[in-house]
Amino acid sequence: xxxxxxxxxxxxxxxxxxxxxxxxxxxxxxxxxxxxxxxxxxxxxxxxxxxxxxxxxxxxxxxxxxxxxxxxxxxxxxxxxxxxxxxxxxxxxxxxxxxxxxxxxxxxxxxxxxxxxxxxxxxxxxxxxxxxxxxxxxxxxxxxxxxxxxxxxxxxxxxxxxxxxxxxxxxxxxxxxxxxxxxxxxxxxxxxxxxxxxxxxxxxxxxxxxxxxxxxxxxxxxxxxxxxxxxxxxxxxxxxxxxxxxxxxxxxxxxxxxxxxxxxxxxxxxxxxxxxxxxxxxxxxxxxxxxxx
Amino acid sequence: xxxxxxxxxxxxxxxxxxxxxxxxxxxxxxxxxxxxxxxxxxxxxxxxxxxxxxxxxxxxxxxxxxxxxxxxxxxxxxxxxxxxxxxxxxxxxxxxxxxxxxxxxxxxxxxxxxxxxxxxxxxxxxxxxxxxxxxxxxxxxxxxxxxxxxxxxxxxxxxxxxxxxxxxxxxxxxxxxxxxxxxxxxxxxxxxxxxxxxxxxxxxxxxxxxxxxxxxxxxxxxxxxxxxxxxxxxxxxxxxx
Numbered sequence: 001x002x003x004x005x006x007x008x009x010x011x012x013x014x015x016x017x018x019x020x021x022x023x024x025x026x027x028x029x030x031x032x033x034x035x036x037x038x039x040x041x042x043x044x045x046x047x048x049x050x051x052x053x054x055x056x057x058x059x060x061x062x063x064x065x066x067x068x069x070x071x072x073x074x075x076x077x078x079x080x081x082x083x084x085x086x087x088x089x090x091x092x093x094x095x096x097x098x099x100x101x102x103x104x105x106x107x108x109x110x111x112x113x114x115x116x117x118x119x120x121x122x123x124x125x126x127x128x129x130x131x132x133x134x135x136x137x138x139x140x141x142x143x144x145x146x147x148x149x150x151x152x153x154x155x156x157x158x159x160x161x162x163x164x165x166x167x168x169x170x171x172x173x174x175x176x177x178x179x180x181x182x183x184x185x186x187x188x189x190x191x192x193x194x195x196x197x198x199x200x201x202x203x204x205x206x207x208x209x210x211x212x213x214x215x216x217x218x219x220x221x222x223x224x225x226x227x228x229x230x231x232x233x234x235x236x237x238x239x240x241x242x243x244x245x246x247x248x249x250x251x252x253x254x255x256x257x258x259x260x261x262x263x264x265x266x267x268x269x270x271x272x273x274x275x276x277x278x279x280x281x282x283x284x285x286x287x288x289x290x291x292x293x
Numbered sequence: 294x295x296x297x298x299x300x301x302x303x304x305x306x307x308x309x310x311x312x313x314x315x316x317x318x319x320x321x322x323x324x325x326x327x328x329x330x331x332x333x334x335x336x337x338x339x340x341x342x343x344x345x346x347x348x349x350x351x352x353x354x355x356x357x358x359x360x361x362x363x364x365x366x367x368x369x370x371x372x373x374x375x376x377x378x379x380x381x382x383x384x385x386x387x388x389x390x391x392x393x394x395x396x397x398x399x400x401x402x403x404x405x406x407x408x409x410x411x412x413x414x415x416x417x418x419x420x421x422x423x424x425x426x427x428x429x430x431x432x433x434x435x436x437x438x439x440x441x442x443x444x445x446x447x448x449x450x451x452x453x454x455x456x457x458x459x460x461x462x463x464x465x466x467x468x469x470x471x472x473x474x475x476x477x478x479x480x481x482x483x484x485x486x487x488x489x490x491x492x493x494x495x496x497x498x499x500x501x502x503x504x505x506x507x508x509x510x511x512x513x514x515x516x517x518x519x520x521x522x523x524x525x526x527x528x529x530x531x532x533x534x
Contacts, residue, residue, distance in 0.1 A: 008381065009296070009299060009379040009380065009381050010379060010380060010381070011369075011377065011378060011379050011380075012366075012367065012368060012369025012378060012379075012380050012384060013366075013368075013369030013370065013371070013372050013378075014369075014372075024409075026409050026414060026415045027409035027410060030405055030406045030409050031406075033402075034395055034398060034402070034406055037397070037398060037402070038395065038397050038398070041397045114392055115392055115393050115410065116370075117370065117392075118370065118386070118392040119368070119370065119386055119392060119393065119410055119411065120368050120369035120370045120386075121410060121412075189315050189318075191315045191316075287372040288372075290365060290370045290371045291307055291308075291371060
């Protein structure tokens with residue numbers, strides 16, 4: 001007799017959502033490790049690609065936007081942004097994290113369909129593992145960013161470091177929430193992953209990554225600008241600018257009004273709301289994953 | 294004896310969906326929902342089955358009779374449209390061995406990954422790792438990537454992980470044809486040992502001679518209905534007739 005058999009009858013297949021992840025932390029760890037091992041399999045550069053790709057992306061944007069389109073401040077162009085390279089890169093790393101996390105999370109359920117069809121396990125694991133993997137890939141870029149900042153004379157205070165953490169958390173939560181939502185929808189309609197690709201393309205330009213937020217404020221009215229500001233990715237990027245770029249300048253650059261008193265809590269609230277909505281949708285849809293995949 | 298599995302009056306309909314894109318769904322709506330966007334198909338109809346702890350049950354039936362679907366409901370992969378399924382203790386499926394294997398990982402990594410997928414903790418995998426490797430007879434190839442394994446080696450390792458997960462209820466779907474003759478015999482012995490140790494077994498197989506040796510009770514399914522539920526010999530005889 002299996003003397004350890006618990007006395008209770010339970011209904012199989014009803015998970016506790018994201019709460020189940022605590023019990024499955026070992027599996028989550030292994031899934032993340034698997035993704036990291038498999039990502040650059042058979043390539044000579046391996047993990048170096050995580051540096052090369054954003055590096056090249058940065059150079060292209062810097063030359064095209066900073067030099068050709070005149071966003072970089074220079075003696076002939078006093079209107080530009082000082083230390084545009086740092087400004088640009090601090091936004092790019094966060095957008096890259098968001099793009100990779102959401103793009104992979106949206107595909108994670110369909111890509112792991114073989115497993116989901118056959119064995120019951122908390123399916124939230126897959127989108128969450130995707131976001132986690134992106135977080136790991138974000139780290140080397142952060143190292144490059146910090147190195148660049150130090151060269152540019154970075155001297156952050158505690159609040160600025162806290163802003164970086166807040167920006168990362170907001171974007172991470174948003175990516176997880178949207179990843180759950182689109183990942184589940186993708187099982188039923190494969191259009192979902194294309195929608196995500198489009199959304200990510202828009203997201204890069206809908207936040208002040210390449211340009212300054214002041215340019216947006218000049219063109220948009222107060223209401224439209226408030227809508228623009230309410231985008232959690234925008235708030236995350238602005239927090240990153242405040243953390244990494246602002247301390248390398250002479251401090252005369254303008255910070256978006258009410259960034260801390262209003263927009264950071266708003267961004268966090270929206271990201272959490274999206275997460276709750278994503279989890280809710282995911283749980284509504286997951287019951288039929290096995291037969292739809 | 295207490296029940297390990299209680300399946301009461303479950304039904305399951307499958308939608309044979311014709312469309313996978315929003316465009317087609319929108320067109321269908323615009324046309325006033327003319328025609329059926331989807332066809333329905335009854336995979337299980339009012340099925341009730343109770344399995345006691347320590348029982349060995351074979352699900353029999355022709356292809357498409359709903360055996361695997363019933364197994365998926367017991368494991369929780371699928372949820373019934375109506376009725377309830379309840380299980381006691383940890384249920385592990387030896388459903389399609391190797392479903393959680395990744396070809397680019399080594400045998401060792403796959404043992405850990407698959408063990409975790411089947412619900413083992415880190416400590417349990419560590420403890421049983423040597424047993425798993427020994428049972429699989431993989432030996433020195435354990436650190437080789439799984440894609441270089443022969444299909445027999447692959448199945449042996451996968452079966453070995455599954456059989457070492459030690460749940461209260463084992464669900465086994467068409468996986469007894471593992472490897473060569475000697476290894477097959479070893480697998481069957483292992484499964485019989487599990488049964489002797491009081492584990493509950495639910496087996497799906499088309500190998501009628503084999504299930505008659507392993508199981509005591511047979512449930513014959515036909516088009517999603519339970520046609521017969523009784524001793525394995527009567528069930529096999531009925532299916533063969």
